[in-house]
Amino acid sequence: MGKTILIVEDEQNIVDILSFNLSREGYDTLEAYDGPAGLQLALENDPDLILLDLMLPGMDGFEVCRKVRESGSAAPIIMLTAREEEADKVLGLELGADDYITKPFSMRELLARVKANIRRVAMSPAVPxxxxxxxxxxxxxxxxxxxxxxxxxxxxxxxxxxxxxxxxxxxxxxxxxxxxxxxxxxxxxxxxxxxxxxxxxxxxxxxxxxxxxxxxxxxxxxxxxxxxxxxxxx
Structure with a gap:
């Protein structure tokens, strides 16, 4: 059974590019274009990984991340951000995101991070x-x-x-x-x-x-x- 990636991003062209490339790698995708819809899909579908934009209509990525973690979900969250401010990135990590990647990003790098985070969850604790x-x-x-x-x-x-x-x-x-x-x-x-x-x-x-x-x-x-x-x- 394929792994499911939830993409929460309000820019249609980015969603299309991500969905196409992830599907080509064998992942199933779910898409949401605003914060409330993304949170609902995350809670209802328990995806294997979430790609979460910070700047979203309705509810920003920080709040979505916080609520996903409060629900008890341990799904890896990679935040997508166009911001360069360190405080924003650190806040996302403090709220429970696993990592972030800054736009514009290389698709090769993003796919590598998706694969690594899904592999980590499937592995036993990282000991020698x-x-x-x-x-x-x-x-x-x-x-x-x-x-x-x-x-x-x-x-x-x-x-x-x-x-x-x-x-x-x-x-x-x-x-x-x-x-x-x-x-x-x-x-x-x-x-x-x-x-x-x-x-x-x-x-x-x-x-x-x-x-x-x-x-x-x-x-x-x-x-x-x-x-x-x-x-x-x-």
């Missing part, structure tokens, strides 16, 4: 092959129960998104090892040879710290190696 069996990763006050896909701190379960869970699984499986933002984009976001904007990593790390650290400003678990990247513990 040698350590990918089920079981528990124990790291002091933090335990990751991969049988239940749950992270515990001091014995209490944490409410993490799928991305946050994948991220801590990957880092905690290799404590003390520093990973650059680009490396995390490759291994956790599944973007092969990633060389683009890596702010999505910083936002995900910040959100994870807010949930797992006693003091997010002075992290104990998810640490920064200045100029190099992030590591777990040690």
């Amino acid at each position: 092959a040698a350590q990918s069996g089920l079981g528990t990763i124990k790291a002091g006050r933090v335990n990751i129960d991969r049988d239940r896909a749950t992270v515990f701190k001091d014995g209490l379960p944490l409410e993490l998104s799928q991305r946050e869970y994948d991220l801590i699984c990957f880092l905690a499986a290799q404590p003390g090892k520093v990973f650059s933002r680009e490396a995390l984009m490759e291994h956790v976001w599944n973007y092969e040879g990633y060389v683009g904007d890596v702010r999505a990593v910083d936002v995900a790390i910040r959100r994870l710290r807010e949930k797992i650290e006693d003091d997010p400003a002075n992290p104990e678990f998810i640490r920064t190696k200045r100029g190099m990247g992030y590591l777990f513990g040690e």
Whole structure:
């Protein structure tokens, strides 16, 4: 059965181009031209991925994203934006979008990101092959129960998104090892040879710290190696 992509975009020519290219890759598509219609299709059809424009009539992309996440949907959301303002992109990520791509975009890049996000959802948590069996990763006050896909701190379960869970699984499986933002984009976001904007990593790390650290400003678990990247513990 084919994967379904929901396109929420008010520019007909962009919808037509996206629908044509996605269909050619074997995806089924749903289209909406305003925010309320996009939200309705997202809630009623549970698509495998949502391409969501920010500037929409009726309800903007930020509000659509927020309501989709409030519904409990974990479908990957890639925001489409013509804006260059960093604050808009970060806000979209904070509301639960998985990534963004700025117009005008290359169709090859967009298709690669669609494929990577759908593949990520289908995969087990992103841990090294040698350590990918089920079981528990124990790291002091933090335990990751991969049988239940749950992270515990001091014995209490944490409410993490799928991305946050994948991220801590990957880092905690290799404590003390520093990973650059680009490396995390490759291994956790599944973007092969990633060389683009890596702010999505910083936002995900910040959100994870807010949930797992006693003091997010002075992290104990998810640490920064200045100029190099992030590591777990040690």
